[in-house]
Amino acid sequence: MRLLTVAAAAAVAALAGTSALAQEGSDVRIATVGAGVQTVPRYPGARNRELIPLPRFLLDRPGEPMRFRAADQGIGFGLLSRNSAIDIGPAVQLQSSRRAGRDVPAGVPGVGFTVEAGGFIQAMLGDSFRVRAEGRQGIGGHKGAVLDLSADAILRTAGDATVFSVGPRLRLSDGRYQRAYFGVTPGAALATGLPVYTPGAGIYAAGISSTISQKLGGPWGVYAYAGYDRLIDDAGRSPLVRRYGRRDDLSGGLALTYSFRMHLPGL
DSSP states (O other), X not given: OOOOXXXXXXXXXXXXXXXXXXXXXXXXXXXXXXXXXXXXXXXXXXXXXEEEEEEEEEEEOTTSXXXXXXXXXOEEOOSSOTTSSEEXXXXXXXXXXXXXXXXXXXXXXXXXXXEEEEEEEEEEXXXXXXXXXXXXXXXXXXXXXEEEEEEXXXXXXXXXXXXXXXXXXXXXXXXXXXXXXXXXXXXXXXHHXXXXXXXXXXXXXXXXXXXXXXXXXXXEEEEXXXXXXXXXXXXXXXXXXXHHSOSEEEEEEEEEEEEXXXXXXXX
């Protein structure tokens, strides 16, 4: 679960919408914008939490199903036509820092704020099921590589008055990422009394995520999500997590949305 700012999400979504719409011909779109708050762990395996903005921005064609976006996917946009069952594109997520002496005891290395940049590939089976793989490389901070695998069943009522999704998550990473968050260096062992621990690459978490979009009447609506990840394998066995953190990562958020028609001349 990641730190997403309203400004970053809106800017990227606007650029994505302009790029994709340029290929479609019609100048009328339904824009859905919204903002709210979400609560997430400060970093993987954290005991403490933070409250951050929850943005919402979608562009859809009139009469077509609302575009599906999972709460835990990266900021990005598709490069292929919406009519294609397969799509690819860039994806970016932002991860808060872990501070030594505050989030973990002094002597345990901190992990700086990280920009995770990469891309995704996904496949839609009609409007009711999506599978997605999203790989990202940490720039600064943990400097590791991560791969998120997800599948979502999507249920819609008439006119998309309610759009509900639920599906499993599997999260993998390289050894550098795992050592940053779950390892215990010799220096940290001396400071805390924990054993030296060097986790390797592999699966570090499994979980589930669910979203719901509900129209309230007129242009207004609400959007909410809930997510759960469980640290497993090397990450779940980390003595640092077991003493100072938590294996269970919970997240959730709520946003108010507003939809309106907009004309984009020349597109």
